[in-house]
Amino acid sequence: MATEALHENETLASLKSEAENLKGKLEEERAKLHDVELHQVAERVEALGQFVMKTRRTLKGHGNKVLCMDWCKDKRRIVSSSQDGKVIVWDSFTTNKEHAVTMPCTWVMACAYAPSGCAIACGGLDNKCSVYPLTFDKNENMAAKKKSVAMHTNYLSACSFTNSDMQGCDKKAMVWDMRSGQCVQAFETHESDINSVRYYPSGDAFASGSDDATCRLYDLRADREVAIYSKESIIFGASSVDFSLSGRLLFAGYNDYTINVWDVLKGSRVSILFGHENRVSTLRVSPDGTAFCSGSWDHTLRVWA
Amino acid sequence: MYSGASTRALQRLVEQLKLEAGVERIKVSQAAAELQQYCMQKACKDALLVGVTDRSNPFREPRSCALL
Numbered sequence: 001m002a003t004e005a006l007h008e009n010e011t012l013a014s015l016k017s018e019a020e021n022l023k024g025k026l027e028e029e030r031a032k033l034h035d036v037e038l039h040q041v042a043e044r045v046e047a048l049g050q051f052v053m054k055t056r057r058t059l060k061g062h063g064n065k066v067l068c069m070d071w072c073k074d075k076r077r078i079v080s081s082s083q084d085g086k087v088i089v090w091d092s093f094t095t096n097k098e099h100a101v102t103m104p105c106t107w108v109m110a111c112a113y114a115p116s117g118c119a120i121a122c123g124g125l126d127n128k129c130s131v132y133p134l135t136f137d138k139n140e141n142m143a144a145k146k147k148s149v150a151m152h153t154n155y156l157s158a159c160s161f162t163n164s165d166m167q168g169c170d171k172k173a174m175v176w177d178m179r180s181g182q183c184v185q186a187f188e189t190h191e192s193d194i195n196s197v198r199y200y201p202s203g204d205a206f207a208s209g210s211d212d213a214t215c216r217l218y219d220l221r222a223d224r225e226v227a228i229y230s231k232e233s234i235i236f237g238a239s240s241v242d243f244s245l246s247g248r249l250l251f252a253g254y255n256d257y258t259i260n261v262w263d264v265l266k267g268s269r270v271s272i273l274f275g276h277e278n279r280v281s282t283l284r285v286s287p288d289g290t291a292f293c294s295g296s297w298d299h300t301l302r303v304w305a
Numbered sequence: 306m307y308s309g310a311s312t313r314a315l316q317r318l319v320e321q322l323k324l325e326a327g328v329e330r331i332k333v334s335q336a337a338a339e340l341q342q343y344c345m346q347k348a349c350k351d352a353l354l355v356g357v358t359d360r361s362n363p364f365r366e367p368r369s370c371a372l373l
Contacts (some may be wrong), residue, residue, distance in 0.1 A: 015318075149318070246354055
């Protein structure tokens with residue numbers, strides 16, 4: 001028995017040192033290819049001019065914090081979910097509410113629009129992901145048609161109709177191969193929890209927003225962080241990030257109620273947007289890139305262009 | 306008593322690290338150049354970047370009166 005424990009100890013010790021060696025080797029390999037900074041490469045790129053971006057629509061109707069939103073592929077409809085337990089589908093052009101569903105629980109933390117535009121998915125503290133087909137028939141009870149598609153062991157914090165293959169897990173961002181179920185790359189440079197991750201439009205990189213008040217850009221082919229978007233004056237966490245269509249701009253919503261717009265290549269901030277009266281909790285650029293929508297703990301959503 | 310669970314966890318970690326160490330990488334200079342090229346190519350289509358005329362952005366155009 002004692003020899004077994006001793007053997008176990010030795011194995012553990014040798015495995016630990018092998019793990020440390022591998023981590024060191026990984027950093028070495030990554031560092032070898034770190035020959036330049038992104039903003040240096042972008043020095044010759046023309047600087048961006050002044051931005052005039054304003055709130056063009058305000059969507060009012062939720063009774064509590066807006067936690068999540070998503071655009072419909074028609075570039076006009078938006079689904080949003082709130083701590084008040086409601087999921088609302090809006091026509092963002094007219095600001096009319098087209099559908100409203102009351103979930104059996106409060107804190108509906110995630111919602112998504114189906115690519116077909118015919119259904120929405122949502123979930124939260126009920127540990128379930130439910131799909132509601134959208135109907136314009138006033139006699140139909142939307143809640144009656146709902147289908148549960150997944151049971152989780154804990155609350156649903158995000159859902160998407162296409163397999164989301166990225167995950168912010170504490171300070172680590174992990175990239176998964178959905179076919180093998182394996183984590184293929186992992187990045188741990190943030191100093192605090194990551195709240196949001198979003199792919200760069202080309203798919204070769206992704207951005208993250210964190211409680212450490214920075215957003216970062218990671219290139220998947222260089223396998224490393226290539227930019228940090230931060231300012232000394234920004235001390236509150238970034239809750240949600242998304243890219244403009246070309247990937248040149250990164251919009252980030254913060255817990256200090258603002259939205260900062262970053263020049264992705266040069267690393268500088270190009271604009272700061274005020275308007276929300278509480279934390280910005282969710283942010284998505286529209287499918288054709290003509291506008292972006294932000295949701296906030298101030299109960300409203302704003303469409304900016 | 307040792308259950309062997311921590312050994313298995315460490316073995317998985319070592320395998321995972323070997324996998325990650327074996328990833329093919331390119332130089333940052335090349336990756337950065339390609340990110341930049343993508344931005345430049347798509348810039349003209351990026352409405353939030355270049356700003357389109359108020360007529361073609363449905364959110365910027367003046368809203369018609371609902372009473373009509």
